[in-house]
Amino acid sequence: MxxxxxxxxxxxxxxxxxxxxxxxxxxxxxxxxxxxxxxxTKIIDYTYRSLGEMFSTPHISYFYAPESEMAGAISGILMLYLADQTKPVIGFSVGKDETKVSSRGTRKLVSRGLNLSLVMRDASAAVGGSGGGHDIAAGAVIPKGKEIQFLETAEKIIETQIGKVQAKAR
Known part of the structure; x- marks a missing residue:
């Protein structure tokens, strides 16, 4: 506490x-x-707002955070309680010149081969940024405007790590 x-x-x-x-x-x-x-109070509001504005690719759920310091906390709550547990969550905080990226996974995804540290490192490097962290939680900083290219690279890396994802029906 x-x-x-x-x-x-x-x-x-x-x-x-x-x-x-x-x-x-x-x-x-x-x-x-x-x-x-x-x-x-803010984190609860932002989490539900981000959940409502969540985007999805075959291997990633992602959102844009309303405030720069909130992406990690929002990603963690979404991954633990609200998001599709079959794929990692990535949050973007777009700033003036750069975008902060925060990612979260689950122990089950890690046991299947997910390593978000490598995803953040390699996907960010591919767009001129830097990143790293842990297998279950990692982050990056990338140039503003490179979010889609980053996602495309991360998508390929995650597919290689854990194979085809079967999204759960809602």
């Missing part, structure tokens, strides 16, 4: 509030808790 409070404040742009609180400024406790609650 402590890491969630600190992370939530950071995602709200209030990194210093929990630091100051834990250094003894007890008057910041209410602000710290309020920031965390606002973050939780």
């Amino acid at each position: 402590l890491s969630s409070i600190i992370d939530g404040n950071g995602k709200m742009g209030k990194n210093s509030v929990p630091v100051a609180y834990f250094l003894g400024f007890e008057n910041l406790k209410q602000e710290m808790e309020t920031n965390w609650k606002l973050f939780k």
Whole structure:
């Protein structure tokens, strides 16, 4: 819970509030808790919004995040609870000059051969970016406007890793 409070404040742009609180400024406790609650409310709203605006390819579910610092958290919630579990989720946060990419998978997909670290590394390199991470969760930074090319490369890599995906019927 402590890491969630600190992370939530950071995602709200209030990194210093929990630091100051834990250094003894007890008057910041209410602000710290309020920031965390606002973050939780935002992430729920953004998750459902992203779910409603989710796109799908044969091997990837993807969305565009409403805020730059939220793609990872949204991807994680979607993958764990709401998205098609037969393929990884990729979230894009498009900035002024670059796009941040966040991906999440499941243990079942990893056991079938998925390695999102390699997907992010190789697909981002193919479009002039960089990436990496873990087999189940990874990220990248790519030039703005290269999202579709990135997806096309990631699609091929994931198909090679886990084979043809059988999407579940809805």
